[in-house]
Amino acid sequence: MLTFEQKQQIIESYSELERKDISLKRVNYHLPTSLYEKTLVVEKLHPNGNGYVFVGDLLAYESMADERHLVNIREFSEKQLRDILADVIAYLTEEDEPVLPLHETWSNREGDVLTVRFDGHDYGVYHGENVEEIFGKYETAKSYLLEEGFRLKTKHA
Structure with a gap:
């Protein structure tokens, strides 16, 4: 010690x-x-x-x-x-990651849709209005979605 x-x-x-x-x-x-x-x-x-x-x-x-x-x-x-x-x-x-995109839509081959939204501090992954996961960094949220078989469908500002 x-x-x-x-x-x-x-x-x-x-x-x-x-x-x-x-x-x-x-x-x-x-x-x-x-x-x-x-x-x-x-x-x-x-x-x-x-x-x-x-x-x-x-x-x-x-x-x-x-x-x-x-x-x-x-x-x-x-x-x-x-x-x-x-x-x-x-x-x-350290400055936060760029705020944009504030909202992304991701989908998988089965047709499931998840959204990623930035709330000013964290990146939330949502199934409809239900929280699936919360991540501190966009790259972590993106990695999670890719590992789960999701691909980026659309970006919204």
Whole structure:
């Protein structure tokens, strides 16, 4: 397990993050360049080595995150800590994919029809008005449809 000081050194190697001391000798790190309201990346890093990283909707960390989308980094190695920080910084600072197309129709050989719609944050795959799947990236939704035997039929703006 990394010490508090080692974790601080790793976190502070990311120039995008700003340190803010809080109570009980704990430290928060914010990302002022976040494209979202959420700027707090590392929460309550404690001298005992405990702390949390906000991961939002990043699927890679879904099984590790609590209901507030935080991952406990107490037992993280240097590589794990660097990976999660890089992923979160990219997640919070990269522009969303192009909004268009907002709506696509896909069909398979059996005549089933699914639609893909972008809601401003996620790509939903729908069967009629029922949600089939939700994806964070268009490419993931597209891969899913192709694997299921669907092909793009029409694009709508």
